[in-house]
Amino acid sequence: MSAFKAYDIRGIYGEDINEELAYRIGYFLPALLKTDHVVVGRDIRLSSQSLHDALVKGVTDSGADVWDLGLATTPMVYFATAFLNVDASVQITASHNPKEYNGFKISRRGALPVGGDSGLKDLEKLVDSGTLEIKEAKGSVKDYSHVKDEYISFLKPFAKGLETLNISIDCSSGMSSLLIKDILSDAKCHYINDTFDGNFPAHEPNPLEEKNCAQIKAETIKNASDVGVIYDGDADRVMFIDEKGSFIQPDYITAVIGKYYASKGRTGNALQDIRTSRSSTEYLESLGFSVTTWKVGHAYAKLKIREIDGIFGGELAGHYYFKDFFCCDSGILASLIVLSVVKDLKAEGKTFSSLISSIVKYANSGEVNFRLNDKDAAIKALYERFAENDKPSAIMDFDGYRIEFPTWWFNVRKSNTEPYLRIVAEAKDKALLEEKLGEIKAIIAKFS
Numbered sequence: 125m126s127a128f129k130a131y132d133i134r135g136i137y138g139e140d141i142n143e144e145l146a147y148r149i150g151y152f153l154p155a156l157l158k159t160d161h162v163v164v165g166r167d168i169r170l171s172s173q174s175l176h177d178a179l180v181k182g183v184t185d186s187g188a189d190v191w192d193l194g195l196a197t198t199p200m201v202y203f204a205t206a207f208l209n210v211d212a213s214v215q216i217t218a219s220h221n222p223k224e225y226n227g228f229k230i231s232r233r234g235a236l237p238v239g240g241d242s243g244l245k246d247l248e249k250l251v252d253s254g255t256l257e258i259k260e261a262k263g264s265v266k267d268y269s270h271v272k273d274e275y276i277s278f279l280k281p282f283a284k285g286l287e288t289l290n291i292s293i294d295c296s297s298g299m300s301s302l303l304i305k306d307i308l309s310d311a312k313c314h315y316i317n318d319t320f321d322g323n324f325p326a327h328e329p330n331p332l333e334e335k336n337c338a339q340i341k342a343e344t345i346k347n348a349s350d351v352g353v354i355y356d357g358d359a360d361r362v363m364f365i366d367e368k369g370s371f372i373q374p375d376y377i378t379a380v381i382g383k384y385y386a387s388k389g390r391t392g393n394a395l396q397d398i399r400t401s402r403s404s405t406e407y408l409e410s411l412g413f414s415v416t417t418w419k420v421g422h423a424y425a426k427l428k429i430r431e432i433d434g435i436f437g438g439e440l441a442g443h444y445y446f447k448d449f450f451c452c453d454s455g456i457l458a459s460l461i462v463l464s465v466v467k468d469l470k471a472e473g474k475t476f477s478s479l480i481s482s483i484v485k486y487a488n489s490g491e492v493n494f495r496l497n498d499k500d501a502a503i504k505a506l507y508e509r510f511a512e513n514d515k516p517s518a519i520m521d522f523d524g525y526r527i528e529f530p531t532w533w534f535n536v537r538k539s540n541t542e543p544y545l546r547i548v549a550e551a552k553d554k555a556l557l558e559e560k561l562g563e564i565k566a567i568i569a570k571f572s
Contacts (some may be wrong), residue, residue: 150182378438395437
């Protein structure tokens with residue numbers, strides 16, 4: 125299976141990803157993006173340093189320079205791409221995947237993503253069959269680690285006033301530890317898993333799986349915190365725990381971010397992915413936002429939010445995008461915005477859980493995953509059953525299908541990064557949700 129995916133390059137180190145691949149990516153990228161210098165960052169995975177060294181050698185052998193950030197969160201690389209006004213950047217990371225994975229996230233000028241439809245397929249062809257001609261005048265490697273301080277200075281104003289909060293934070297042994305203590309230096313924070321460790325000993329760096337949130341839930345209760353925060357491995361995603369120790373479904377956080385911007389007098393266009401709860405959509409619309417629904421994935425969201433001139437956007441996976449941040453996602457920026465909302469609630473004598481309760485109006489399944497032999501046939505069967513036999517009020521067909529009815533809806537789609545068929549369903553009450561989810565599962569079971 126190719127390591128080249130819809131959004132990035134990713135796979136198991138030693139099988140899909142290795143130093144030869146890193147070298148060839150480094151060699152061909154400058155010509156593809158027509159640049160003579162490439163910004164490079166890396167996370168703390170055990171294979172990241174050697175992949176970094178191979179990628180850097182590829183870039184310099186092509187005659188281009190490397191502007192090396194050193195250790196970086198993925199959003200810090202996005203920031204550097206825009207801040208330094210460069211034409212190409214690479215972050216070496218596998219984001220939230222288990223420790224045996226690694227990969228490359230590539231951006232172009234303006235921190236625009238290089239995805240499958242925006243250059244990644246062309247890069248794959250070059251990597252597979254392009255000819256290497258090592259230049260006599262090799263490029264140089266320049267230390268650009270000072271960008272970290274610039275990024276902290278950019279984020280620090282969003283942390284203003286948070287000293288009134290009691291916060292528990294799980295850094296997942298990943299890259300958020302690089303920055304978060306400097307940014308929240310004035311706040312009362314209780315940190316866990318805040319030491320870099322590419323083995324991720326406490327839990328996998330994927331907070332979307334609730335089992336990985338057991339520690340931060342317990343910590344939030346133990347510390348009587350107003351809120352718990354957990355970042356993924358490269359800090360481009362973030363999840364939240366309320367003061368009762370309950371995990372908050374990430375698409376509800378999109379609504380919370382809308383509350384922040386509405387309180388600043390900024391309403392307009394907002395972006396959500398095709399899996400998003402009607403609870404969030406209706407809440408945002410009640411605040412005065414016009415909400416656009418689009419495909420899942422940062423390579424799609426970053427382009428769409430620019431197209432609609434959106435103020436912000438959010439995804440069920442915990443990615444949040446901001447016009448204030450070059451239309452890119454940042455787990456730390458998202459957390460600072462949500463913490464600001466919690467701060468204002470606390471000043472009013474209200475809790476985080478009370479806000480979430482006021483947003484949520486429907487019973488929601490969350491994302492349910494099925495490992496199938498024939499995902500396409502299962503999708504076709506679901507479409508025939510619900511879209512052709514029933515009378516849906518709306519059908520969205522740009523990322524799998526979202527088939528809507530007055531009292532319920534569901535989305536079925538194939539994962540772009542993992543071997544799963546994914547289902548999200550929502551209904552007016554729990555009984556109807558269980559009934560419809562049971563019908564869906566019965567159809568899918570025929571293809572497992």
